[in-house]
Amino acid sequence: MAWRDAKASRVRLFLFMASIILGIAAVVSIQLFSNNLKDNIKLQSKALMGADYTIDTRQEPTERAQTIIDSLQPDAKEINFVSMIAFPKNGGTKLVKVRGLDGAFPFYGTIDTEPSSAADAYQDLGGALVDATLMLQFDVKPGDSIKVGAITLPILGSLKAIPGSTAISTSVAPPIIMPYALMEATGLIQFGSRKEYQFFYKTAETFDLEAFEKIIDPQLKKEEADLDTHTSTSERLGKRYDNVGKFLNLAAFIALLLGCIGIASSVHIYIKEKLSAIAVLKCMGASRMQSFLIFLIQIAGIGIVGGLIGALVGIGIQELFPYLLKDFLPFSVEISISAQPILIGVFLGLFMSVLFALLPLLRTWYVSPLEVLRVDEKGAQEPFKVRVAVIAAVLIFLFLFSFWLLGDALYALGFMLATLIAFAVLTGVALLFIKGIKTYFPKRWGFAARQSLLNLFRPNNQTVVLVVAIGLGTCLISTLYFTKDILLAKTEVGQSSSNANIIILDVQSDQQDTVEARIKAKGLPVVNSIPIVTMRIHKIKGRLANDLRQDSTKQMRNWILNHEFRSTYRDAMIDSEELLEGEWTSHTTPNAPILVSIADNLVEDGIDIGDNITFNVQGVLMETTVGSIRKVDWRQLQPNFNFVFPVGALEQAPQFRVISTNAADEASSAALQRDLVAEFPNVSIIDLRQVYTIVEDILDKVSWVINFMAFFSIITGIIVLIGSVRTSKYQRIKESVLLRTLGAKNAQILKISALEYLFLGLLGSLVGILLALISSLCLALLVFNEPFAPSMIPFLVILPGITVLVMAIGLSNIRSVLSSSPLAVLRKEA
Template identity: 60%
Template sequence: MAWRDGKASSRKLVLFMASIILGIAAVVSIQSFGVNLKENIALQSKAMMGADFKIDMEDPPEPEILEIMDSLGGAQAKEIGFVSMAAFPGNQGTKLVRVRGIAGSFPFYGDLETDPPQAAKDWNQKDVALLDATTMLQLDLKPGDSIKIGAVTLPIAGALVNIPGSNSFFSSIAPPALIPYRLIEATGLIQTGSRIDYEFYFKADPAMDLEKLDTDLDPVLDTFDADLDTHTSTSERLGRRYENFGKFLNLVAFIALLLGCVGIASAINIYIKGKLRSVAVLKCLGATKKQSFLIYLLQISGMGFFGGLIGTITGLLLQQLFPYLLEDLLPVDIQMSFSLEVIIMGLLLGILMSVLFALIPLTGTLYISPLQALRVQKYAGKKKGKTELGILGGIFLFILLFSFWLLKDWRYSFGFVFGIIITFSILAGLAKVFIKMIRRYFPTTWGFPARQSLQNLFRPQNQTLTLVLAIGVGTFLISTLYFTKDILLAQASIDAQGNSPNMILLDVQTGQESQVSEVISTSGNRVLDDIPIVTMRVQSIEGRNVNEIRQDSASNINGWILSHEFRVTYRDNLIDSEVLAQGEWIPRVKDRDLIPISVSDNFAEDAEVEIGDAISFNVQGVIMNTEVRSIRTVDWSRLQPNFSIVFPAGILEEAPQFRVITAKVQDETASADLQQELVKLFPNISILDLRQILSVVEDILNKIAWLINFMAFFSIFTGIIVLLGAVRTSKFQRIKESVLLRTMGARSGQILKILALEYLYLGLLGGLSGILLSLISSQLLAWLLFNAPFAPSLFPFLVLFPAITLLVMLIGLTNSISVIKSPPLEVLRKENNG
């Protein structure tokens, strides 16, 4: 019976199966890609690091660390790395690069890829350099051209296509330049304040337990300010980083699926209402409540199964596009495969979501009396009300459990479910308020088409609520994504703030600052700040030595506080990016016995210190005792030097230090000319051109936003499918209206105008609701999460809103045009026969 009845009604349900297909395709594609990415990172973890494990530090290794490395068999390769400006004498160009001086046969795994290939074989035995391939293209360099790093000038042997251990994002800002280890000292760039990384690479014995090595050795190395990284721990950390991004995309896809389920519930509601007389007739013929219920439950389950099957296949095919879409953001080359777990999930999800969201209208068949075959009567009652509450509870429990499976965190899962409830409730509430306002303040003076189109919004079996939800959620998602991207870009914008620097000069040595400032001023640019920086480490907190705190398993002080080498400044005033949160700002002191300092709120939280607590610092062998006298809130998002710790003036002036100079440069041409001049005169200085950094950040944000928008459009497409299905399902209702109106003398043009206005109202209401809701959510994100001003993008208003409104009108009219053109009796015969 389920099969026979389903075949006769297949046209009414096929579009709603399409909404399930789209939602499941979105979830399956993201899930499957996430599984593949995790597996590929694990498989290629050695090639990404280039070794089994490494030991790294920021200072030359102490004798104790050398002994530990000897006990491990000794490092098979070593590296000194730092960021510096490189000059290219052949074309007068300059570039901030990551200098990597390597000795030994690194990498042990993976390939050092160069162009030409032979450059990778013997570069380390010659006095040559390898330079990032993209940089060579940008600066029009060829093998044989020269690169000048500090006091050393070397020929470029080849373009560096790939090397293990490079971070793709950082390489965009400071691309790698490889030189032999023995030439590092000759550059003259290892000076006071320079941030140097010392790395030692190891190839482990196959029997070595790297996890045990990490557990046992890493705490020992921490006491000497060194760190151990194994290829497995690095891959796990990298996997978690990309997993968080995947979780967000999963939620976007899941919302598309939920939206499709709203369409399913609406479709089944109208579908079952049309079947009530058939159910009543079946009961007159002796069918039980259970039998009539199972007939339609089997139909919905079958629809869910086939929707899940087609959606899963579509999702598995769709995932093949992701490596191309994310090519520049992925840490490894992805070899795609199919996960059995994800396939089973897609199939089960199709059945579960279809059945769950169809249960409320399906329960209506249980309460139909045989008398329904003779007259129309309501079938609601107390029992049905309790059943519906139970089903709603089951739906939200399933959403909670499934979101937990995606996020692996109950707090986020409850937050997601709460956000879904709030979003859907607000959109539904707006639709109901709109309908109530129309009824209360009905424009009786309007013309007939306008009045009739408004009345259609609250007629029996209307689709106003479903369509507003479908259109609103899709619009809300895409608008929020655009607004959020604008917030992030506005935070990073350096041109929006007239007094913000767009160039930062690092590692300016004492005595050079006046000459550097003069060069900047002479070139017609403006020096903004000359900031002194002193390096130091925490020696003790509240009288407890850092080694004692490390060994205390009950301590909650964050590890970075104990091992970090802090870059600290001194001054007598707060700056624009700081706000005094607690305590008293002390501008200048003379007494060195107990120095009042100011710390950032995140330092205070991680170090568990308050106003009045004592902290001792080791300032390059000299112990300084300080007291926390103020706590500042720092806007770290601003592209300018900010500090966790600030000393008052009068204390650190004689300490070994270097300077950071910030400048405001007129334009890109002036920036290039100034960089060439500074690198020629001061090769030790590293220059950050914030315009270049911003362009890299913006490019990455645009790529991520493109992918997120791609997933968000699943919601829009699902909403379109729901819209198509809702129009088709309520088509018979419109046919009766059309026949009645035409019998009363209405012309086809008037009926077309009525329908066009009705869909215009639905598009306007759904689109506007979604955009307004996204404005509120984006403002909250700006306040609570990003702590930044919010300036809405015009794209949702000028493009998205009118496009969705026109799309709704087009779909509505396209589906209704056949009803308008055909004679009333012909249409009725077709519907009755169908």
């Protein structure tokens, strides 16, 4: 009976099935890709690092650290720093990461170059490997030269890839590889320059890296060095991409929920139309269980087939993820297919379709044979306790599935509550809209407009489910654009001279006057000239930093005790700072304690106003007292500091400068950079315009992925809409034929339907955009702490686009309605 009835309703049941296929496809594709990603990270963990383990330090190794490093006999080593380089061929300059390598690094994986022989020859020939994108940008080829500091090297090849690098990580400072032996000759390794020393090691397969790390790493940390193994690095990388997978899984889960809600709504109408047939079956002796199983088997079959088709579609879709995420991955992902996600897809299809269709299915259980004579809206209602039990089962499933995806009960509960709130808001708005139409019905409107509004709350309408489906998909996409604008708010470079858009780093004290003179000679302003003094903490609250490092009961983080702080002195706070406690001290007072201001992030380590801190300022001990606490906005692209000294405290200390200026256009910026790099090869220049462009490009790539996931929700909503149109098709034919019998013309019927779907599309997309607006406003104020200026794209593009799409789908079914003969319907009624 289930099979026969399904054959008669195959088109409608196929649309039920389509509602969950996309959601299952999204979940399966992401699960498969996540599994492939984890497997690839494990298989390629050595190739990702290029070695079995590394030791790195952001300063020249201490005597004890160097002893440990030498005793382990490194197989390769590297010095790297960020600096400006120049291309003599065309005078171009660029901020790059210079990597000086010595030894046969990498031991695993390869340095991919063009020509391939350059990777093996650059150390012997004394040449450079230059990032391939950079070579295209500046139109240089192998055989041209590159100027790094005081030396000029031949370019031996273009660098396409090196272990551990990604397209995103190399965007701001593309890599340049050169021989380690030539690094000193560049003249760029000097006081104040930010450099990193790395030592690479290769071990036997049987070597116990985990036990080795537990012994050596603590010893190195005391010397401000760090040991990383290929296993610990791959674990961190795995956790990072695991979070991406969790986000994508949640987005796919939302699409699946939309499909299930579409099934619940469609099955509700489908079963309602079958109640009279069920009553007849019961009159003929069918039991409750038989009538219930007829439709349960149909829905279960839909779930199994839909889950299987969704799983197969998901296998195909997962091939897209390596392409979508290639810029974020430091390796290429080898795709393979495992059985677990496919079985999960089939199980989800079966379980969720039955679970969400259970409430309307239970109506078949309570149909009375008497209802063969009359079937009304309130007939065959399931008991209240049964309804509560089913709803509780749905909520428990939502929590358990979220917990399985996230691995954290609190996050799972938060996601479930956020999802319920979103659904509740969209449902509430739809119900209020319907109630508002009923209460304030526009009686003076034309016939077609009034009839279209009446259709929104006619029997078997699906206004609520369509508003939820369309609204949630629209909300996902709109939130992307709104939050993207928040993130890009700081990338707006003002045209006034008070806003710096070029930052010049590592200017030595004897170069300051000349650099400032060169800037002014170009007709540009010197916006800031900030002194930088490097120092370490020697003593806090009377306790030596060395003693605190050994104290396992201390509340203070190790980085404070180990860090080489870059501090400054000035007489006033800047825009990114706000005084929280204490009094700001602008100048030192003779024979009085030096009062420093600390950033608020140090308070959690127990440092407070009145505490004494002794700094080691390059060999000279300086005693200070904390006088104030500042709230610092570290996200702003300008120099910010943990410690700020008053004027008169550090002027005599060895220091260098950070100078900022404002260039009105790219031509003047390029001219300034070219001249400064030619005269002062040690300085590094950051053009904030380029940084902002890179930030926007990264956000565009992220938006691609989010848009891709929102696509599932939108398409699911459209399928639910198609299902709703098909479900109410015969009722609409009857209504339209009766209208035509009463004298209505085809144009009027077409207008009624067009207006109805216009209202539905407008309501769903508008509510989704408004919900996104509210959530983005909360993000701006509570998370990003930024003023909110919403994008107009959702209002100008998404709102009309989705509305037109909804209208097109709704009107696609009208042709059969208009072509139906009134006489045929009247005969059927007779």
